[in-house]
Amino acid sequence: MLTHFxxxxxxxxxxxxxxxxxxYFAKQKYAGYYHQDGSIEWTSEKPxxxxxxxxxxxxxxxxxxxxYDNQR
Incomplete structure (x- = not known):
């Protein structure tokens, strides 16, 4: 389960x-960049x-x- 997003x-x-x-996922913290085109660049260790x-x-x-949905 993905938590603390x-x-x-x-x-x-x-x-x-x-x-x-x-x-956090499976007791591991992950971080990254989400780009406009939907691509993800991990800045932490990759899952x-x-x-x-x-x-x-x-x-x-x-x-x-x-x-996006909250901008409407």
């Missing part, structure tokens, strides 16, 4: 796209290959909800 803008001008995020695709999907869903 946090995100913030990468830039002082919050109108520019790009966000940093962090969360194990068996978990990475599932985590990317969850991050994408959370970012769509928090960033």
């Amino acid at each position: 946090q995100y913030s803008s990468l830039y002082e001008n919050k109108q520019l796209p790009g966000w940093k995020f962090s969360f 194990e290959a068996r978990d990475e695709e599932e985590l990317k999907g969850r991050i994408h869903e959370l970012m769509l909800y928090h960033v």
Whole structure:
């Protein structure tokens, strides 16, 4: 389970796209950048290959909800 998900803008001008995020999964903290095109750049240790695709999907869903859906 992904817990303690946090995100913030990468830039002082919050109108520019790009966000940093962090969360815990399996007692390990992960962090990275979420780019406008939906790509993820890990700034922490990458999750194990068996978990990475599932985590990317969850991050994408959370970012769509928090960033894009809340702007309406």
